[in-house]
Amino acid sequence: MTTELLARVTCTECPIRHRAVCAHCSGDELDVLEQLKTYKTFKAGDPILWRGDKLTYVGSLVYGVATLSKTLEDGRTQMVGLLLPSDFIGRTGRTEIDFDVVAVTDVTLCCFQIKPFEALIASTPHVAQRLVEMALDELDVAREWMLLLGRKTAREKIATFIHMLVQRQHMGGTETSNQALVLPLTQEQVANYLGLTLETVSRQLGAMKKQSILRFSDRRHFEVSDLPALQLATGDDSDGGILV
Amino acid sequence: MTTELLARVTCTECPIRHRAVCAHCSGDELDVLEQLKTYKTFKAGDPILWRGDKLTYVGSLVYGVATLSKTLEDGRTQMVGLLLPSDFIGRTGRTEIDFDVVAVTDVTLCCFQIKPFEALIASTPHVAQRLVEMALDELDVAREWMLLLGRKTAREKIATFIHMLVQRQHMGGTETSNQALVLPLTQEQVANYLGLTLETVSRQLGAMKKQSILRFSDRRHFEVSDLPALQLATGDDSDGGILV
DNA sequence: CAGTCGTTTTGATACAGATCAAGTCATGAG
DNA sequence: CTCATGACTTGATCTGTATCAAAACGACTG
Incomplete structure (x- = not known):
């Protein structure tokens, strides 16, 4: 990973080429982006943007995982977003953000200064269009x-969270269960994502291990050994939009 | 209100002219919208869009109040949005929505067929731009x-909810407290918005009446008699973004 | 390899808010 | 005016999750 962190990649070879803001861009448009972009890297735990910061750049997450979170005065915090590769950080039309963005693992961002980026949007409908799609x-x-x-x-919260990880991590992969998955967060972070305490997260994960729905190989790696049971436990409709 | 419901208004006289999707449009652009728009009305309680419906039109809420909500199989429901005048219903780039939109009061919508509207976006950057702003x-x-x-x-939930009503209802008005406000929802609907039960909503509102933070003239009309206390009870930072 | 710090597990207890169960209060219809 | 229905209030009890507390587990450090 350390090599990836520093390597500058051309847009055409970029791993998030087809999912990020640039997804709809033609070759010509990519050339423009190529000129404007710079890479920024962050170590695990580093803050990327702090609440109230002046927003000087925006960018796409290329490698790693980051979180968006909001905190009350007394310290209660709620994660409001989990950023995985291809997700976009920042917004146009406003110069401040009202939440914190933190690198959870080592992170590489493909950044644009906000001014040139706004100009780009005005001149490149493909980017503007993709930005709307992503916002929606x-x-x-x-x-x-x-x-x-x-x-x-x-x-249900835990089951839904795990189920989301499954869907986001093996997109386009085979639909068989028993697939190696990464838990990119500590249990405390999971708790903040789900509006729970870390003790409750531990107990619920423990229960799902005991019922052999999940099997952990170590703290961070696991597989779903009973996907139907997991899906049932989410509380959602049985079919995830796919009609029988 | 019934007269308003059916009256066709020209865009230049429209009450939401400066806040809706059309906010940034020039006179010429309004002329185009004028050609495309049609009004639709709904009675209080009517469904506007149902989950899974084919989305054939989009539009702006002109008069009234509507809710967006999601429901689990066993009936638990969560409101995910409260639509007041100038809010937009529908989205581009997808033909289905995964929540229900229901008229809470009598509602008038300014609608566009989705196809011409998408064409409009492509040709009218002012609309596209406003749409992004609104989505963000x-x-x-x-x-x-x-x-x-x-x-x-x-x-804190109740206080935050009331505080939001204050802000959204007398936007641009004087900053004095003691202003007549409308509670557009039943307590059951408030409960669904806040992730509570209706009994808890009743008790908390009762408590705030007893502490003379709120004063109700009837079920639906009230005023905030102690705005600082209300703000304190929200749990948010003292200043709502306005620096002293 | 002993020590430390962050993470996870486990247990005992407390409590906010849910649930269950009657009421009471409005409003509108007949 | 009476009845019916939906909205709200109030009280008693229950329970899921938080809170408090302690110990066990790893991974890294010197």
């Missing part, structure tokens, strides 16, 4: 999470 | 609500 997708995700936070039980 | 604003709101749902106490 995020909105859908946020609303799904509102349902989770407001109405699901601890068990 | 909604995303901010959704994330604020995630913090509320995941981490706030019942009392």
Whole structure:
């Protein structure tokens, strides 16, 4: 990973080429991006943006995992987003953000200064269009999470979270279960994502291990040994939109 | 209100002219919208869009109040959005929505067929740009609500909700407290918005009446008699972004 | 390899808010 | 005016999850 961290990649070879803001861009448009982009790297634990910071750049997450979170005065915190490769950080039309962005693992960002980027949007409809798509997708995700936070039980929350990891991690892969998965967060971070305490997360994960729904090889790596049971435990409709 | 419901208004006289998708449009552009738009009305309680419906039109809410909500199989429901005048319903780039939109009061929508509207976006950057702004604003709101749902106490939830009503209802008005406000939802609907039960909503509102933070003239109309106390009870930072 | 720090597990207890169960209060219909 | 229905209130009890506390487990450090 350390080599990846520093290597400058050309857009055409970029691992997030087809999912990031640049997804709809033609070769010509990529050339423009190529000129503007710079890479920034962050170590695990580093803050990427702090609440109230002046927003000087925006960018796409290329490698690693980062979190968005909001914190109350007394320290209670709620994660409001989990950023995986191809996700976008920052927004146009505003110069401040009202949450913290933190690198959870080592992170590489493909960045653009905000001014030139805004000019780019005005001149490159493909980027603007993709940005809307991504914003609306995020909105859908946020609303799904509102349902989770407001109405699901601890068990359903954990199951939904794991199920989301499955879907996001082996996109396009084979649909067989028993696939190696990474848990990119500590249990405390999972708790902050799900509106729970870390003790409850531990107990619920423990229960799912005992029921052999999950099998952990170490703290960070596991597989789903009973996907149907997991899906059932999410509390959602049986079919995830795929009609029988 | 019934007269308003059916009256066709020209864009230049439209009450949401400066806040809706059309906010940035020039006179010429409004002329185009004028050709495309049609009004639709709904009675209180009517469904506007149902989950899984084919999305054939999009539109702006002109008069009234509507809710977005998601429901689990066993009936637990969570409101994921409260639509007030100028808010936008529908999205581009997808033909289905995964939540229900319901009219809470009588509602008038300014609608566009989705096909011509998508063409419009492509040709009218002012609309596209406004749409992005609105999507990102909604995303901010959704994330604020995630913090509320995941981490706030019942009392903080109620206080935050009322405080939001204050802000959205007398936008641009004088900053004095003691202003007549409308509670557009039943307590059961408030409960679904806040991830609580209706009994808890009743008790917390009762407590705030007893502490003379709120004063109700009838079920639906009230005023905030102690705004600082309300703000304190939200659990948020003291200043709502306005520096002293 | 002993020591330390962050993470996870486990147990006992407390409590906020849910649930269950009657009421009471409005409003509108006949 | 009476009845019916939906909205709200109030009280008693239950329970899921938080809280408090301690120990066990790893991974890294010197």
